[in-house]
Amino acid sequence: MLMQTEIITVLLIAVTLGLIIYLIKSSLDYTKEKKKILEQEGKPIKIISVASCQQNDYTIEREFREGDFVGKIDGACPKCGSPIVITKIYSLYIETGQKSFKP
Numbered sequence: 416m417l418m419q420t421e422i423i424t425v426l427l428i429a430v431t432l433g434l435i436i437y438l439i440k441s442s443l444d445y446t447k448e449k450k451k452i453l454e455q456e457g458k459p460i461k462i463i464s465v466a467s468c469q470q471n472d473y474t475i476e477r478e479f480r481e482g483d484f485v486g487k488i489d490g491a492c493p494k495c496g497s498p499i500v501i502t503k504i505y506s507l508y509i510e511t512g513q514k515s516f517k518p
Contacts, residue, residue: 458508465503468492479504 462479466489473492483489487501 455508458510460506461509462504462506464489464501465505466490466499466501468495468499469497470495473499475499 464479464483465476467474473494488498490499
């Protein structure tokens with residue numbers, strides 16, 4: 416009986432230590448992500464719309480225009496004439512700062 420109690424105690428201690436380690440790691444990951452978000456806050460962003468022909472032979476990326484949404488028909492394909500549909504919309508952070516110097 417004493418042996419079973421010791422085994423249960425050891426298991427409970429191991430589970431508790433595992434949970435503590437998990438919580439510490441999770442809080443560190445959260446802190447890193449929060450710091451990354453705060454660093455990017457205030458940076459200008461550029462929103463891009465990607466439109467593809469329904470025949471998948473023509474794709475164009477352009478700057479987002481008000482009213483764009485995924486699934487919107489955005490004109491006719493210059494190659495085959497089938498409708499061009501917006502398939503993706505995403506944002507990019509614009510890097511400001513030092514520009515590369517080319518001698």
